[in-house]
Amino acid sequence: KFVPSGAITGDIDLTDAVGQGPLKPEIVKTSPIAGQQPGTSGLRKKTKEFMSPNYLENFVQSAYDSIKENGTDLSEGSLLIGGDGRYYNSEAIQIIIKMGVANGVKRFWVGENGLMSTPAVSATIRERGPMWQKAYGSFILTASHNPGGPDEDFGIKYNCENGGPAPDELTDAIYAKTTTIKSYKICKDFPTIDLSKPGITTVKAEDGSSEVSVEVISSTESHVELLKTIFDFAAIKALLDRPDFNMIYDCMYGVNGPYAKEIFVKELGQSEDVCMNATPKDDFNGGHADPNLTYAKELVEIMGLNRKGEAIDTGDRKIPSFGAAADGDGDRNMILGTKFFVSPSDSLAIIAANANKIPFFKAQGGLKAVARSMPTSGAVDRVAEDLNFDLFETPTGWKYFGNLMDSKAIYKGTDYTPFICGEESFGTGSDHVREKDGIWAVLAWLQILAVENSDPSKPLVTVEDIVKNHWKKYGRNYYCRWDFEGVDKTAAESMVDMMRGKFSQYTGKVIDGYEISTADDFTYLDPVDRSLAKNKGIRFLMSDGSRIIFRLSGTAGSGATIRMYIEAFEPEKIDAVASDALSGLVRVALDICDMKGFIGTEEPTVIT
Ligand code: G6P
Ligand code: ZN
CATH class of the missing domain: 3.30.310.50 (Alpha-D-phosphohexomutase, C-terminal domain)
Structure with a gap:
């Protein structure tokens, strides 16, 4: 391999360095910074801490080293980078690219404007590109539903080849390295990439010995394409076009806006008004982008509810038939009917009970297994018992579901793993990706409503009807x-x-x-x-x-x-x-x- 010339001062191994000029890696001395242990969903700290000297760099270098030690060749395939658009998102992406080049990454995919929702990252890792280009992993810049902005939170996490969050062994290894780190590698002269439009930038070493490409990709394409294979969009469109049905989707100024617009406006032909607060802002408009009865206050009021989920007096104001909200990084969801709150635990049970109305499950011979986190209510247990699904009760945290989904062995006599899982914390999803998926849950509800309302001459079956019928059957x-x-x-x-x-x-x-x-x-x-x-x-x-x-x-x-x-x-x-x-x-x-x-x-x- 080509070893660059020049003064090397650190004690870092540069055998995988890529060349001269813009690809010339430099070594920067650093020292450990305490407290870089990733939590349930990556490392989350105050934005100011992340922006302090070497903070992000120490973590990212430790990650690159650990990923490599874990057996991933950074120079093969692609590294995906995207985030929820919070303050410092784009700057962090440029640093991760420059350090990636110095650590041997040859191909980057970056979401347009630096944006990519957490479920879209998972879908893009799994679905995009020919075999030789497939992403081996992704850095996601997000602190999920935590507030964003210079005085609020920032976060980073790494997802692996299966599209799911790094397992504990990997995050532990990263943390261990942050406690002993002495230097990091960066190509300071690598150009700053324009993230504002899709396109490929190829950067060559001065002597032509190697090149690196950075492709700005559509944030939405892979995810939307996948969702189109899961649901019957024509049936959902027929529901949305009914004169007695109208919906509103609160994106809470997070990353979900572009996805909601792509699906509801472009694919399903609805008016822009369906998507509320759908332009991402780097501080989520000063709000707390968490879809629940307290923080999605604006939507909750529109739907005729108070913060306890009880109906309020709204006079003759027309209340939408369906309301939903997403969190900052688009993996959580809240589902509401007219003056009616669907608890996440009930939502999980109801989607599971109606899974065969969703083409994805039907095509695979029906749903086989469900899982819930321990604090999630046992509503889904009754459905599992009735419909003979395997049922798992896991600790809180999506990663436990990922492990189950990736194992074929535990399912009864079949290789298929149609699988639905959910948590009381407004997370719902299936094995189409390895993260919870807010927009998937919204489409799942609309699909169920579409099937229930397939005869346009009959009165509308509402969200409340579906939930109450479920309770009548299961308690x-x-x-x-x-x-x-x-x-x-x-x-x-x-x-x-x-x-x-x-x-x-x-x-x-x-x-x-x-x-x-x-x-x-x-x-x-x-x-x-x-x-x-x-x-x-x-x-x-x-x-x-x-x-x-x-x-x-x-x-x-x-x-x-x-x-x-x-x-x-x-x-x-x-x-x-x-x-x-x-x-x-x-x-x-x-x-x-x-x-x-x-x-x-x-x-x-x-x-x-
Ligand atoms: C994140 C994880 C979820 C988990 C939730 C729990 O959103 O992705 O899987 O349920 O955190 O958060 P908590 O604050 O209750 O530990
Ligand atoms: Zn989230």
Whole structure:
């Protein structure tokens, strides 16, 4: 291999360096920066921290080194880069490219304007290009639903060849390297790439010995093409064209806007008004781009609801038939009907029960397996039992689903893996990609509605009708989650420790009529790689099937976030208001954890 001349000062191996001129790598001395351990979904910190000297560079060099050690040849195939468009997105991309060149990457694909939603990254890795060009991985610049801007959050994560987030071994290896890093490699003279329009820039070494190409690609194409093979767009268009049906999709100024416009305006011929807040902004317009009843306030009001998901008086104002929202990086979703909130756990169960209305599943002989995270309600369990699906209960975090999807062995007697999974945290998806997919969930609902409404002469079957019919058949898992955000970390940890220390005292105890049959900390044995995940949530399982669960968030921006999940199953009484049906259990939960004692309040910041 060509070794560049010039003064080499660091102790880095330059055998994979690419040449002279713009491809001449330089070595920059650095030293470890504490705290670069990636969390549930990559490394997330304040933007200012990311912009501080060497912060991004240290992490990216550690990533390139780890990816290489993991057996990936950076010079073969393509490296994809995209982000949710938050502040510092484009600058970070240029740095990652310049460092990539110095580390031996020969072909980059970058989303137009630096944008690419998380599910689109997954789709693009899996679907784009001929075999020899396929992406081996991707850097995604996102902090998901966390606010963006110079004073808010930034994030970076790496996804692998299967389109899913890097496994723990890889993120641990990256972290280990950040603790010992001494220098990083960068081609400072590599040109800054114009990300504003698709096209290929090829940069050659001065002596012509090697070249690197950077292709700015459509952010939406691979993902939209994939979605068109999954759903029946003509049937969805017929629904949307019905005079008695109208929808609104809140993109919350995140990356989802271009995808929503491409699908609803261009492919399905709807008016631009269908897509709300659909121009990405680098600070999400100062909002919290998280699709739930608290943060998607504007949409929730339009749909005739309050922050508890209850119908409000709207006079004669016309309320849309269908409302949806997406988070900053487009992987989460919230589904609403006219004055009606669909809880994410119910949404998962209902999509699973109706999966065969979606061509993707039908074509593969029907859905075979479903999975939910532990705190997600058991609504989908009843569907799985009824329809004979394999059912998995995993810890919180999409990566556990990815592992199941990539294993064919665990499915009963077939190679196909039509698979649907979801979480209470507004994530839903299937094995078409290896991330949750917000727009997929919206299309899944529209597909189900389209089939239910295939006869235009009949009155509209609404979102509420579909949910209530589901409850009539399967019973209702009343559910709510209370979040206590920005609380003192030590207090939150002591609270969890207190409960952990008392499991045996709780077992068998009856509190306010609820008998605790099990009190434990959720442990998961991954059926695929047999790895054990411990301490994944404090559970109080009641003998009547109700559950109280506590977890500390793995994605909290600052301080700690306590999540309290409450669930009660009712086979017949399906028409109560959720907050009423759950008030007794909520009281028991607040007492068990001594919320007031530990954090000084019982008032949550968010209820979903
Ligand atoms: C991210 C992950 C989800 C996970 C969620 C949990 O969105 O992609 O898979 O459910 O974080 O967040 P938490 O804050 O509850 O740890
Ligand atoms: Zn997200």
